[in-house]
Each structure stands twice: as C-alpha cells, then as structure tokens.
Amino acid sequence: MASLVAMSARAVPSTKANSTSSGSTVYQNAATQAYLDKLNSTLAQNYLWALLGVVALAFLYTVLVRLNAHVRHLASMSNEGALRYFSKSTPTISALKSNLLYSPILYYRRAREIRFSRHVNLGTLPTRFQSTFILLLVITNVFASTWNVPWSDPQLEVLPILRNRTGTLSVANLIPIVVLSSVKNPLIYLLDISYDSFSLMHRWLGRLTILQAIAHTMCHVIMTVQQKGWANLKVSLKTEPFLASGLVATIAVAVMLIHTPKLFRSLSYEFFHHLHIVLAILTMAFLWRHLALKSLPQRYLLLGAVIIWATSRTFRFATLLYRSVGKESCKVKIHSLPGGAVKVSFTPPRPWTYRPGQSLYLTIPSIGLWTAHPFSVAWSEVEGSISRASTLRSMDEKEIMVRNKEEIDLEIPGKQVLSLIVKKHNGFTQKLWERADRSSTALTVNAFIEGPYGTERSLSSYGTVMLFASGVGITHQLPYVRELVEGYRQGTVATKRVTLVWVMPNTECLEWVRGWLQDVLSMDGRREVLKILLFITRGGLNQSIRSPSDMVQITRGRPNVHALMWEEVQQKMGCLGVSVCAGGGLADEVRRVSRVMLDRGANLDLIEEGFGW
Numbered sequence: 046m047a048s049l050v051a052m053s054a055r056a057v058p059s060t061k062a063n064s065t066s067s068g069s070t071v072y073q074n075a076a077t078q079a080y081l082d083k084l085n086s087t088l089a090q091n092y093l094w095a096l097l098g099v100v101a102l103a104f105l106y107t108v109l110v111r112l113n114a115h116v117r118h119l120a121s122m123s124n125e126g127a128l129r130y131f132s133k134s135t136p137t138i139s140a141l142k143s144n145l146l147y148s149p150i151l152y153y154r155r156a157r158e159i160r161f162s163r164h165v166n167l168g169t170l171p172t173r174f175q176s177t178f179i180l181l182l183v184i185t186n187v188f189a190s191t192w193n194v195p196w197s198d199p200q201l202e203v204l205p206i207l208r209n210r211t212g213t214l215s216v217a218n219l220i221p222i223v224v225l226s227s228v229k230n231p232l233i234y235l236l237d238i239s240y241d242s243f244s245l246m247h248r249w250l251g252r253l254t255i256l257q258a259i260a261h262t263m264c265h266v267i268m269t270v271q272q273k274g275w276a277n278l279k280v281s282l283k284t285e286p287f288l289a290s291g292l293v294a295t296i297a298v299a300v301m302l303i304h305t306p307k308l309f310r311s312l313s314y315e316f317f318h319h320l321h322i323v324l325a326i327l328t329m330a331f332l333w334r335h336l337a338l339k340s341l342p343q344r345y346l347l348l349g350a351v352i353i354w355a356t357s358r359t360f361r362f363a364t365l366l367y368r369s370v371g372k373e374s375c376k377v378k379i380h381s382l383p384g385g386a387v388k389v390s391f392t393p394p395r396p397w398t399y400r401p402g403q404s405l406y407l408t409i410p411s412i413g414l415w416t417a418h419p420f421s422v423a424w425s426e427v428e429g430s431i432s433r434a435s436t437l438r439s440m441d442e443k444e445i446m447v448r449n450k451e452e453i454d455l456e457i458p459g460k461q462v463l464s465l466i467v468k469k470h471n472g473f474t475q476k477l478w479e480r481a482d483r484s485s486t487a488l489t490v491n492a493f494i495e496g497p498y499g500t501e502r503s504l505s506s507y508g509t510v511m512l513f514a515s516g517v518g519i520t521h522q523l524p525y526v527r528e529l530v531e532g533y534r535q536g537t538v539a540t541k542r543v544t545l546v547w548v549m550p551n552t553e554c555l556e557w558v559r560g561w562l563q564d565v566l567s568m569d570g571r572r573e574v575l576k577i578l579l580f581i582t583r584g585g586l587n588q589s590i591r592s593p594s595d596m597v598q599i600t601r602g603r604p605n606v607h608a609l610m611w612e613e614v615q616q617k618m619g620c621l622g623v624s625v626c627a628g629g630g631l632a633d634e635v636r637r638v639s640r641v642m643l644d645r646g647a648n649l650d651l652i653e654e655g656f657g658w
C-alpha cells in the first residue's frame with residue numbers, strides 16, 4: 046500500500062483523471078492514462094508486497110519477544126534479583142497489552158460463544174487487536190479499490206475502473222487466504238501466532254474477497270445491461286464463456302459467504318468442511334477459465350494461490366503417510382473413561398519428538414471414515430516413566446489421586462506411547478465413545494496420525510506460571526506442568542512457581558488423567574514449585590480436600606481467579622506467564638484479571654488456547 050500511495054503522489058492527475066486499462070479516453074490526457082494503467086497493472090504486486098511488509102514487521106516483533114524471553118530465561122534461572130526485576134513491566138508495554146493485544150473488542154466478552162440455543166451459535170468475538178487488524182485490512186482494500194475513481198464521470202467510465210480494481214484485488218487476496226487456511230502454514234511457527242488466529246484472519250479476508258468478487262460481477266452486469274440492455278444479458282451469458290465462467294465463480298464464492306458463519310459450521314462441521322473444499326475447487330476452476338479466456342495477467346496470481354494450496358495439501362498428505370506408516374501401520378488403543386471421554390493411546394510408527402503444546406489430527410477409518418479431528422497430545426511416556434509412577438504410590442499427595450492404574454497395562458513396554466483424551470460431542474467423538482463404551486476391553490483399531498501441529502510455546506522463561514484449564518483443556522496444560530517441574534529439578538528453567546487451576550464439572554473427570562497426575566506428584570522438586578488447585582463445579586464432592594503439604598487442593602465451586610492471580614503477582618517471582626485452555630467463561634475471566642494485573646504494573650503474558658474455530 047505504501048508504494049501505491051507513493052506512486053500516486055508522484056502523479057498529477059487531471060480533474061477528469063480516470064484509470065481504465067483500455068487506453069486513453071476523452072476524459073484524460075495520455076500521460077495520466079499511462080500512469081493510471083501502470084497503477085492498475087501493479088496494484089496486485091503492491092498490495093501483496095505491502096502484506097509481506099506486515100509479515101516482516103510481525104516477524105521482527107516476534108524475534109524481539111523471543112530475544113527478550115531468552116535473556117529473561119538466562120538471567121532469571123538462578124538470580125532472585127533478576128526475578129524481581131522481571132516481575133514489573135513498563136507502563137507503556139502494560140497499557141499496550143491491556144488495551145490492545147489482550148483486550149476483548151469491548152469490555153469483557155471474547156471467548157464465550159454468542160449462543161442463543163443449542164443449535165444457534167454465532168461463535169466467539171475477535172480481540173481488540175484482531176478487530177483493528179481486520180478493520181485496517183478492510184480500509185486498505187476499500188482504499189485500493191476506490192482511490193482516485195472519478196465518481197462524477199459517466200458510469201461507463203467509472204465502472205471499468207471499479208471492475209478492474211475489485212477483480213484484481215479479489216484474485217490477489219486468494220494468496221493470503223490459502224496461506225492462512227493451512228495448518229501447515231510456516232507463519233504459525235515464525236510469528237508464534239496460533240492456527241486459531243490465522244483461521245480467523247482467513248475467514249475475514251475471505252468475506253472481504255467475496256464482497257470484492259460480487260462488486261466486480263455487479264460492474265460487469267451493469268455495464269452489459271447499459272450497453273446492450275437486459276434482454277441481451279442472458280444472451281451474453283450464453284454466448285460469452287468469459288462472462289459465464291466469471292459468474293459461476295462468483296456464485297460459488299457467494300455460497301461460501303452463506304455457509305461459513307459459525308452458525309452453519311457448528312450445525313455439521315463435516316458437511317461444512319466438505320462443501321467448502323468443493324466450492325473452493327469450483328471457484329478456482331471457473332476463475333481460471335474466466336482469466337485464461339482473455340489471457341489476463343491475474344491468472345498468475347490465481348496460479349500462485351493454486352500452487353500454494355496444492356503444496357500444502359501434498360505436505361499434509363505426506364505428513365500423514367510419514368507419521369502413520371512405518372514398519373507397521375499405526376494402531377490406536379481406545380479405553381472408555383468415565384465422564385463421557387475416551388483415552389486414545391498409540392505408539393507412533395516413526396520417532397516423535399514430543400513437546401508440550403503439540404496437537405495432531407486423528408483419523409480412524411473404521412469409525413469416522415476419512416475425517417480428521419484435531420486433539421492435543423496429552424501425554425508422552427516410555428516404559429521407564431510408567432514403572433516409576435507405579436512404584437511411588439505412598440506419596441502423600443498422590444493418595445488423593447490414586448484409585449487404580451489398570452489402563453497402564455495396555456501400553457506397549459519399551460516404546461514411546463502418546464496419549465489423547467477425547468471428550469464426546471455429537472459426531473466422530475460420540476461414535477468413538479460409543480464404540481469404546483460397548484467394548485469390555487481396550488479397543489484396538491487402525492488409525493492415521495498427522496502432526497505434530499500447534500504452537501509449542503516454551504514457558505521456561507517465566508518465573509511464575511499459572512495454567513488454567515476447564516474440562517478436557519487439561520490435555521493442553523498437564524504436559525507443561527511436567528516439563529516445568531522437571532526443568533525446576535534440573536535447574537534449566539526460570540520458573541519458581543507453577544499453579545495449575547483445573548475446573549471440571551465432576552470428580553469423574555479426574556479419572557481422565559489420574560495416572561499422569563500421579564506421575565507429576567511423584568516428581569522430585571514438585572513440593573517447592575507446584576500447586577494444583579482442582580475445582581468441581583457440579584457433583585461428586587461434599588467437602589474440600591487438601592493434601593498434607595497443601596500442594597493439591599480439591600474444592601467445590603469455581604475459582605476466584607482474581608485472588609489466585611493477585612497472590613502470585615505479589616510474590617514478584619519473575620514475569621508471570623498465564624496460559625488458559627478453557628471454555629469461554631473461564632477464559633474471559635482469566636483475560637479480565639490478567640488485564641487488571643497489567644494495569645497494576647505486573648509483567649504478564651497471556652497465552653490463550655481455544656479448542657476450536
């Protein structure tokens with residue numbers, strides 16, 4: 046956009062300036078026309094370069110943030126002074142985080158879905174920063190489509206300009222749209238931005254592009270009607286494949302506009318997903334025909350988008366094959382768990398470097414056909430770590446957790462075992478649960494695994510870490526607890542205090558991770574660093590329970606997030622890393638309190654993981 050504006054500033058358009066791409070007209074002089082033609086022909090390049098500039102800026106910011114985290118990590122590992130130093134933030138940074146980066150669009154609501162009934166769900170709201178970015182994107186596109194259009198000229202002079210600009214931009218936008226749509230998008234790692242956020246941008250940029258495509262088509266239609274009359278519009282569509290193919294592409298994207306809102310996505314995700322792919326292919330095929338028939342240069346933009354899309358799908362397929370087919374095929378063991386969940390365990394056919402924050406796509410053809418569903422990798426263990434947990438049953442804290450560990454015998458000794466906890470909903474997860482529930486023993490089925498994905502953020506540079514989870518969100522947080530306690534024992538992390546706050550409807554949910562909690566509660570050093578606060582909101586607990594060392598507490602009700610966070614902030618133990626993987630209510634409350642703490646001068650980073658889009 047910058048170069049677009051710079052170029053425009055050099056020109057001195059006449060009052061009748063115009064910008065068709067079809068040579069000079071009576072409305073302008075040849076020099077202005079030449080300049081405006083050039084502007085049109087470079088519009089897409091300038092726009093894409095500008096977007097790349099934004100990515101470069103974001104990358105620079107990410108590098109600085111990572112550098113800062115690295116310095117903080119090294120300085121805080123064994124230095125009380127450094128911990129105190131990093132516990133305070135500068136007012137400007139705090140204000141920026143509190144009022145822009147972490148802020149909900151208005152006052153409070155961000156993650157809690159706008160839901161009118163079980164089936165009428167309008168989804169979540171973007172943050173203030175995300176909305177500002179979306180708004181800037183819209184303004185840039187509107188500006189690039191309408192800048193210097195001589196509105197007072199006759200329609201037949203104005204329409205070609207609008208037609209060309211909106212058409213060109215809608216094709217150029219396909220490139221970022223396909224980049225943002227893929228879970229293989231390298232920007233997820235480079236910019237430390239979650240796939241969830243990129244999906245949001247994908248949807249908004251998609252909506253904008255569809256409106257541009259509709260505006261482009263309307264210009265064509267109005268021009269044809271003005272030149273030839275309504276009667277001949279039908280004839281033109283029949284006899285001119287250029288117009289017909291463009292119209293079909295526009296209709297395909299218009300259907301996308303209707304079927305993509307959360308309202309329809311949540312009714313049937315699989316239907317949405319498959320229809321979306323069919324419509325995308327249809328759009329690209331007819332758009333290609335539309336552009337190729339007149340050898341328009343925009344077809345190279347489309348080709349770029351198609352190549353990126355095909356490459357990312359190929360990489361995903363290759364990842365799936367690589368991860369699922371080794372010397373043996375991938376088999377998963379499924380155990381039914383109380384509380385409407387199942388545990389899925391498997392030994393990956395290929396070596397898998399496990400890190401907290403990872404997720405994968407699971408496909409089980411015998412249950413969900415070819416559909417792939419994302420799940421967090423809740424735990425990774427090898428033979429040694431399993432036996433260690435079962436030999437330490439006498440520890441105080443574990444007595445709260447220990448009931449049985451019969452699931453362990455289903456894991457393959459000596460091999461790496463990755464586990465997922467899947468909570469049932471209405472589709473694939475419901476079928477998975479029903480199959481496991483019907484079976485009296487563990488169910489073994491063939492599966493395909495694709496991953497690892499996820500942002501894999503390290504929390505090791507934070508002096509204090511607070512992990513909030515609700516329900517199955519524990520699968521995202523528990524691996525961090527283990528990593529941080531282990532790091533504390535080895536002296537490799539800056540973390541001196543870890544608090545896990547897990548809110549669940551009933552005590553049955555404890556069964557999902559009992560063995561792993563037991564593992565954590567038998568780790569050296571956990572008493573100095575770890576606090577586990579469990580909150581039961583509905584049933585199964587009559588009175589609060591505390592372990593003798595107060596390290597584990599089980600309480601009826603909901604957590605007082607403000608009191609918990611304020612207690613940690615007052616300790617001034619380094620920068621506070623707050624991570625939340627929870628349903629909307631808890632996530633919004635954690636966000637609100639984090640902003641309050643920032644306003645009080647705490648140095649705090651908020652990391653949000655949502656299980657959906």
Ligand SMILES: Cc1cc2nc3c(=O)[nH]c(=O)nc-3n(C[C@H](O)[C@H](O)[C@H](O)COP(=O)(O)OP(=O)(O)OC[C@H]3O[C@@H](n4cnc5c(N)ncnc54)[C@H](O)[C@@H]3O)c2cc1C
Binds near residue numbers: 315466470472475517
């Ligand atoms: C990164 C990530 C990690 C996740 N980790 C876990 C986990 O550890 N444990 C767990 O129980 N759940 C997890 N989920 C949620 C899980 O993917 C969905 O609950 C599951 O796919 C629902 O399948 P279903 O067919 O039963 O859904 P439905 O009952 O059909 O729909 C329930 C909800 O899930 C969404 N959904 C359905 N299919 C998909 C899909 N293929 N991709 C994305 N969303 C979908 C729907 O839009 C709807 O909002 C995670 C989601 C993400 C994005």
